[in-house]
Amino acid sequence: MSEDNMLQEFSDTNQIHLMLIMDKLPRLFGEATIIDGVNLIECAAYDIIQHINHAFLNERLAGELNNA
Amino acid sequence: MHNIFVSPDQRFLPIMRIVNDALHNDVVFWTLTQDFCEVIKNVDLKSECIASLIDAPARNDATRMASAIVSNISKASQRNDIYNVAKNSGATIAVARWLNDNLDTFMYNSVPNIAAIIVSLNKIKPELIIVHNDVDTVMKPICQWGRTHSIPTLHVPHAIYLPNAGRGPVMSDIHDFAMATHVAAGGPFQANWYKERYDLLKLGAQIRITGLPQYDRLANVHPDRERSCKLLSLDTRKPIVVYFPSWSQDTNILGCHNGLEEAFAAFLETTKRLPECQFIFSAHPNDRNEGLIKQRIEQAKATGMPILFCPGHLDVMLSCADVAISYGNSNVLLEAACVRTARLIEIGDPPIAPEVIALGANPDEIEAAIRTSLRQSPPNYNGLINKYLVQNGGTATRKISDWILSLLPKVE
Numbered sequence: 001m002s003e004d005n006m007l008q009e010f011s012d013t014n015q016i017h018l019m020l021i022m023d024k025l026p027r028l029f030g031e032a033t034i035i036d037g038v039n040l041i042e043c044a045a046y047d048i049i050q051h052i053n054h055a056f057l058n059e060r061l062a063g064e065l066n067n068a
Numbered sequence: 069m070h071n072i073f074v075s076p077d078q079r080f081l082p083i084m085r086i087v088n089d090a091l092h093n094d095v096v097f098w099t100l101t102q103d104f105c106e107v108i109k110n111v112d113l114k115s116e117c118i119a120s121l122i123d124a125p126a127r128n129d130a131t132r133m134a135s136a137i138v139s140n141i142s143k144a145s146q147r148n149d150i151y152n153v154a155k156n157s158g159a160t161i162a163v164a165r166w167l168n169d170n171l172d173t174f175m176y177n178s179v180p181n182i183a184a185i186i187v188s189l190n191k192i193k194p195e196l197i198i199v200h201n202d203v204d205t206v207m208k209p210i211c212q213w214g215r216t217h218s219i220p221t222l223h224v225p226h227a228i229y230l231p232n233a234g235r236g237p238v239m240s241d242i243h244d245f246a247m248a249t250h251v252a253a254g255g256p257f258q259a260n261w262y263k264e265r266y267d268l269l270k271l272g273a274q275i276r277i278t279g280l281p282q283y284d285r286l287a288n289v290h291p292d293r294e295r296s297c298k299l300l301s302l303d304t305r306k307p308i309v310v311y312f313p314s315w316s317q318d319t320n321i322l323g324c325h326n327g328l329e330e331a332f333a334a335f336l337e338t339t340k341r342l343p344e345c346q347f348i349f350s351a352h353p354n355d356r357n358e359g360l361i362k363q364r365i366e367q368a369k370a371t372g373m374p375i376l377f378c379p380g381h382l383d384v385m386l387s388c389a390d391v392a393i394s395y396g397n398s399n400v401l402l403e404a405a406c407v408r409t410a411r412l413i414e415i416g417d418p419p420i421a422p423e424v425i426a427l428g429a430n431p432d433e434i435e436a437a438i439r440t441s442l443r444q445s446p447p448n449y450n451g452l453i454n455k456y457l458v459q460n461g462g463t464a465t466r467k468i469s470d471w472i473l474s475l476l477p478k479v480e
Contacts (some may be wrong), residue, residue, distance in 0.1 A: 016158040022245060024157050028149060031142035034356035035133050036186050037216025042245075042418075043209040044178050049242050049319050051174065052163050059162035 017052045021045045070095040070476060071192050073118075075207060076104035077200040079281045081111055086469035090115050091476075097191055100185075100206065106455060118188040126191070130183035134412070137179050141172040156251070182209045189213050194373065195476055200226040202248040211247040220475045223248035224468060225280065228258045228456055230397035230420050241318045249273055250475070252468050253399035254280040255458045276471060277465030279457055286406035288460025291387035299384050300348070300376065305443050307345045307390045310410070311335045313364065314395040330429040331395045331415045332364060337431040339373045342438060350387075351379040352398075386410065391441045402456050405449035410443035421452040 002039070026041050033040045041048075070192040072087070074080050074097050091176050091264045106113035122130070130272050141395050144150050145168050154164035164302040176376045186209065194214075202223045214221035223246070235241045244265050251273055253259035259275050266273045297304045306351055313332050326391045334347075339347045349368065351361050361379070368375040378385055385391065386403060394400050401424060415434070419426035425441070427433040 010281065014236055015240040017163070018240065018245070020154055020157045020159055024153050025150070027165075028144065028153050029140060033137050034143075035137070035183060035375050036190065036213065037116065038186055038209045038212045040175065040179055040182060042177060042183060042207075043212060044205050045245070046204045046208070046242050046319060047178065048167075048171075048174065051170075052159075052166065053319070055162045055166040056160060059160055062251055 013056055014049075014053070017049055017056075018045070021048050021052075071098060072096070072472075072476075073098045073189070073192065073194040073197045073210065075099070075199040075201075075210075076101050076109075078107070079224070079226075081108070081196060082465045083115055083198075083224075083472065085111065085280065085470045086351050086466065087140040087472050090469075090473050098194060114315075118185065118192065119252055121188045121191050122184050126185065126187045129208070130156050130180055133183040134179040137183075137412050138172050138176045140291070143433070145169065145172055156173055161316075166236060170171065175384070178205050179421070180390075181206070184315065186213055187210060191303065192380075194219060196472060196479070197221040198472065199223055199248065203243050203299050204248055204349050204440065208247055215247065215249055220250055220477065221248045222250040222252065222468075222472065224252045224253070226256065226282075226466050227399045228254050228280070228402065229261060229457075230401075231398070232397050233417050238264060245269065246273070249473075250274045251277040252280070252464070252471065254283070254425050254464075255456045255472050257455050278467040278471065279352065279462075280396045281468065282466045283406060283457050284465050286403060287460050289387075289407055291385070291409050293388045296384045296388035300378065300388070302388065303441070304377075304388075309342075309345050309347050309391040309438055310385050310389040311347065312350065312392065312394040312398055312400045313349060315354055315357070326479045332367070334372050334415070334429040334431045334434055336367055336373075336394065337376055338434040338438065339371055341431065341435050342375070345438070345442075346376070348376040348378050348385055350382070350385065350400075351377075354422050360388055381406070393438075405452050406457070406460055408446055408449055411444065411446050413437050413441065421455065423447045423449055423452050 022045055023044055026039050029041060073093060073286060074084065076099055077293060084097055096116055097108050098116050098118055102117045105115045148168060150171060151164045151168035154167050175323045197210060197214045199211060201207050211221045226319050229243055234409050237418055238244060246262060246265050251262050252276055255277060258319050259277050262275050294304055302308060314326055314328060351450040368377065387405040387409065391413060392404040393411040393413040395415050397414055401412050401414060401420060404412055412428060413431050414424055417426065423470050427437055441480055
């Protein structure tokens with residue numbers, strides 16, 4: 001995979017993850033994860049995104065190793 | 069008595085001093101950590117740590133709220149709701165599985181703290197909130213609470229997010245999700261950066277170009293090469309090249325490839341080709357990865373070249389640098405431009421301005437760029453400075469303080 005393609009893939013993936021945390025999951029939980037107007041899922045996004053990126057990377061690396 | 073919340077950031081001390089004096093000492097600055105609270109008190113300002121408000125009933129309140137939230141997430145997990153939403157959103161199986169199986173325990177680490185902060189803010193009822201960022205897991209809830217309660221929340225950014233291939237396009241990085249109601253921008257570039265994001269988020273915010281306080285010290289700087297060389301035990305007659313390696317953020321693509329390591333290896337290889345130069349490398353102030361820093365020191369030693377490692381003393385380094393090289397578009401390039409002694413080179417990103425030489429992580433290119441730079445005087449950086457730092461007149465602290473005073477409710 002070329003460097004440009006790799007960057008594009010990570011970028012697309014990051015966008016999927018961000019929409020998931022900042023939009024889809026808050027909608028799934030609704031009021032269940034909100035305290036006094038503060039949405040706990042959105043607020044934890046900074047930490048969650050790092051773990052999701054690692055999960056994604058580990059999956060990619062495992063796939064590449066299996067294909068090697 | 070006025071109550072203002074400030075996040076722990078040394079840049080805010082001069083601002084607090086001006087605000088305090090204008091308010092005739094009638095203000096308490098609430099903050100997050102006991103350490104920063106002591107720092108504020110040490111400059112004779114009134115300060116309280118919000119933790120002082122977390123007594124047993126408040127802790128019970130916070131724990132009860134946190135438990136309810138985590139329990140709600142656990143129930144969704146047991147129904148596989150989280151997995152299904154993630155898969156339908158385009159996430160891979162590993163990501164969907166991780167979220168479904170771990171989100172409740174993961175949230176259990178942060179939710180009690182956030183709940184405690186919310187309980188404290190409700191007790192303090194600050195008239196104004198001042199933060200150095202509005203996206204991390206502690207600052208974002210504070211800003212969201214402020215927005216919900218119509219409390220002005222002023223973001224004085226700790227950095228300018230420069231065009232960066234690792235960060236990706238707009239709305240592909242967590243830093244794009246701004247939350248504060250007011251933003252003090254360094255210059256037109258940063259003001260536009262935030263305007264674009266707030267528009268996409270459909271959030272209202274007042275963005276004002278004030279400059280940033282961390283650049284005030286460089287407004288009328290008089291670099292003293294001789295003194296700096298003496299402090300760093302360098303020879304004034306030999307060229308000096310400083311390398312700034314940046315740091316890895318796992319929130320975006322930058323944390324998902326080894327560009328930093330490749331560029332550092334290319335820099336080290338270059339040092340062997342230019343024995344007539346003196347080389348220094350620094351550490352990013354946010355990089356607390358001691359293992360990586362030790363590894364870099366060992367790599368530098370292995371070259372056999374006398375490369376100096378200098379993790380601090382930025383202004384001293386910039387005062388004697390003939391060439392400053394950064395990995396990616398770092399804010400250190402702006403600081404170096406303000407000092408005006410060095411030619412600027414960056415590795416791995418598109419250039420932030422025509423005055424900056426942009427390269428790949430390639431020793432041949434870096435060597436050639438250093439040689440070319442050493443034959444030329446530094447360019448006029450006014451265009452670059454005006455774009456990012458409103459001429460850097462050294463007045464950001466004053467302008468932000470005045471803005472803060474105008475945001476406080478008038479006392480009759």
